[in-house]
Amino acid sequence: MTENTHPEPAAIPENAERTEPAAIPENAERTETRSLRERLGPPGTVAEPRHPDVEVWRPATVDDIDAMMDLAGAADRVDHPTWLTPRDEFEELFELSHIDPARDTRLGFHTDGSLVAMAGILAHPSQDEHVYAYCTGRVHPQWRRRGIGREVVRWEYQTAQTAIAETDAAATELPGAIYLYAHEPDVGARALGEQLGMVEERWFTTMLRDLSQPIPDVEIDLPIVPFTLELSESTRLARNDAFRDHWGSLETPAERWERMVTGTHFRVDLSRVVLDGDRVVAFALASVNEDDWEVQGYSSAYIEYIGVTRDHRGRRLAPAVMTASLRAIRDAGLDKANLDVDTESPTGATSLYTNLGFEATDREVAMVARF
Template sequence: MSAQHPEVSFRPATAADVDAIHATVAAADRIDHPTWVTPREEIADVFELSHVDPARDILLAIAPDGAVVAMGWAMLHPSQDAELHAYLQGTVHPDWRRRGIGTELIAWLFQRTTEMIAETGSGAEAAIFQYVDEGNADAATLGERLGLRTERWFSSMQRDLSQPVQGPPASEGVEVVPYTADRAEAVREARNDAFRDHWGSLPSPPERWAQFVNGPFLRPDLSTLALIDGRVVAFCLASVNEEDWEALGAPNTYIDLIGVVRDQRGRGLAPLVISRTLEAARDAGLEQAVLDVDTASKTGANTLYERLGFRATHRQQALVRRL
């Protein structure tokens, strides 16, 4: 490890560090985005991915007492046919910020992601991404020092489920059903088609998709599919993490994915599946729905969500360096 700092030592992470990493991430969450928390399961999942080598890709900063006070994860997206996307992800415990630890950490992450890209031997276009919550200006500054520049803003939006839901009726030939596990692969294929022209999106590989749909948070009863002749043409997938409820101040569902396959756009399918999910969440006793949206989406998604009663709460910026 090349990272050095007078107050901490750096070492690779192992699966035995999951709880310590989660403690640091949770402390940072309360400062950086106080309305939601990172579940332990999400961190544990990283150590199970076949394309992640913790000994090379995950770095921890260790205090003299042995506590994890910062973590960083460098990741190259496993879908590499068209473009190479690498990601810098990490955080420093709030009590240890402004001591230069983040500077050391992100420099190591940047070096590791450039190595990952070079190791592919690919001539495809490559880019390094860093996502930063709007209030964390220090993290954005660190990225900018490495040549990353803000290319996009994403808004978190929230909806009060006590307000009436006014969705369109299903048109002839469209069947609206809850998500079921037997359609997992069909929904993945629909997701990859729907997001093919979205900024910064690459196909979701089977391994990561399985972690999502088979994980503890996806709620099939709240998630909605639109079918035409049995084909999945639109989807709204929602999850529930009860740890978020205290942070947000209300029982809520998070809408992870909304999409319409490209050859069926313009038929009102997105508001159709979203409305059914909102109604199901309300009927389940939840009080709020939350989602994130690209503010410059070509699909006009943010305008659609506003029409459905969502209101922006805070933003996240995407910084990119294209190589």
């Protein structure tokens, strides 16, 4: 989930208890030999968010999911009005083993008991090559431009630093990074990221395909079959191999993958894979959130993952498996398919999707601080 806050540009308070190191550009040559923990500084106590309009800040609990959904729905309709955050993304905060809600979340309540802001981080569980954490908070549209978002981002950034510093991997020289995703028009969130030393490193485009238009047939010499749960682990391994050379991508661990493919919105019947023997070598995996249809004005499926293992590239497997999934989505009676793509994908994905009839709609930027 690419969630972000939308506050007005403002400086980080001078009395913040931690000092943020400057971001290191991705293309900078690294000569650093200190451990990641030494570069970050020791784990510290992060000051709780503070704002005169917010009476209580506390960690989220399972009982807060409905209120969090209400706030997310209000924010989504302003920030990206063609899709809504699924409930699964809040439920997993209390179900995945690598998330600690007491450490990783804060909810801000007004004196009348209404939820006005959510602050959160997600520390990625894969830490073999990089140590990443993501800022995931947001502010209710009615409470923006008051400085609440500034506190949300400040708390998230410092909590992410602490979470990274507390990992076992922080004792090594591995690189670390904090990510903040912001939609292109959201100049407030982007300004706050810049004030923290974050750099706009990468852009992602949402693309939409009208399924009433003809879908081409792409012939390949390997079988394309529907995804099944029996193929789940082979597909996970294929996903991790296919995305190993993609910007910002880390391996998806078994726990998180299992939750996705058995989740409420994942559609086994709309997903397709290519087999070489009993091994999955290409995939197009789809989900459907029917709540999106109301705000979109049409029915749709979202292509979660499209990829080809590196040893099978150059054989037209990507367009073949993609068109197979598109036909399944069309035959299920849905109007459109959408996806998100890295504009600088090393596999030329943007050109692939354009050639298959997808059209760009909006963009999102990834802001990064590297350590």
